[in-house]
Amino acid sequence: MPNTWPAELGPVICVVGARPNFMKMAPILRAFATHQPAIPTLLVHTGQHYDRDMNDKLFEDLRLPHPDINLEVGSGSHAVQTAEVMRRFEPVVDEKKPSCVLVVGDVNSTLACTLVAVKKGIPVVHVEAGLRSYDRGMPEEINRVLTDQVADLLYTTERSAADNLAREGIAAERIRFVGNVMIDSLLSNREFARKPADCLNASGIDPALIKGKEGFGIVTMHRPSNVDHQDVLESLLNVLREISESIPLVFALHPRTKANIERFDLGHLINSARMIMLPPQGYLEMHGLMSNARIVLTDSGGLQEETTALGVPCLTMRENTERPITVEQGTNTMVGRDVGAIRHHAAEVLAGRGKSGRVPEFWDGHTAERIAADLAGWLIENQGRR
Known part of the structure; x- marks a missing residue:
């Protein structure tokens, strides 16, 4: 050289x-x-x-x-x-x-x-x-x-x-x-990750909402198959609201999802102190929230990888994944849009029976x-x- x-x-x-x-x-x-x-x-x-x-x-x-x-x-x-x-x-x-x-x-x-x-x-x-x-x-x-x-x-x-x-x-x-270069970024930014309480404070939300003994979960949802159809979006929001009765959920609300919640008049399903709505979060904010969450519910590809690297149980609301290693070796479970599967696996995680997984090679x-x-x-x- x-x-x-x-x-x-x-x-x-x-x-x-x-x-x-x-x-x-x-x-x-x-x-x-x-x-x-x-x-x-x-x-x-x-x-x-x-x-x-x-x-x-x-x-x-x-x-x-x-x-x-x-x-x-x-x-x-x-x-x-x-x-x-x-x-x-x-x-x-x-x-x-x-x-x-x-x-x-x-x-x-x-x-x-x-x-x-x-x-x-x-x-x-x-x-x-x-x-x-x-x-x-x-x-x-x-x-x-x-x-x-x-x-x-x-x-x-x-x-x-x-x-x-x-x-x-x-x-x-x-x-x-x-x-995986995504994990390079994740690991190199651990020391800079924002505290969850600071993320809530920045949006004028009382951090006490996530400081209970049950901890908190994270939700992200933006894919058209999940948010563009009223019946699908309504059923997902219903089961998320049900899960929030056991653990408060911090929902980083994508603009597409927010617009469709308003368009389909589903705002009442997220109008709860246990469903904490935040605007789209920066990288370091999401890093801090995920690192401290007990469960992540998402349809994101990248979050499947990041939760596996962090050892946080993840339920992916998609029918398939291009990142199978997160299921085979990591903490990811595919639940699709099956409300029963989402409910069951969330209960398993909150009972301490979620996937622990391991960090994949390299x-x-x-x-x-x-x-x-x-x-x-x-x-x-x-x-x-x-």
């Missing part, structure tokens, strides 16, 4: 587009900066999800440098958003001449920037490759499958991902099992360092071959 980065190799363009991407990219950028030699990077924010206040706070919480370029794409349909990211990203690739484009996760920006790079002969590196829910009704599943098909280098979070990729005809030499806080070491060697070895 040379002492300095080869001048003929351009920067690694690192793409973020939505909140989950930031947690994955922060440790990668730190690892690239401290690698010997340092790997030059250019951080591009597509602006796929953008709330100025939350965005700035998230960058600060994660100690993530502000983007070198913001494409400011904004919201839109899947087709419009993907096309607009491609249109705005192409000139960046033309001007900056990167050694590769590194994408994370499965949002529209992941696929859009991948397509631009591949069509221009620029190597694509996909972090968090090979995850599959096998539900083509999820837009994220389409993004995952297509990105993996054309990426040159695929970094996986769990060993089973390689089997998924092999079934899709992807050569083993393109795949590297390195671990979820050790050093994944980004493994990526940096492997990618630097791969780029230097392959320079001039394309």
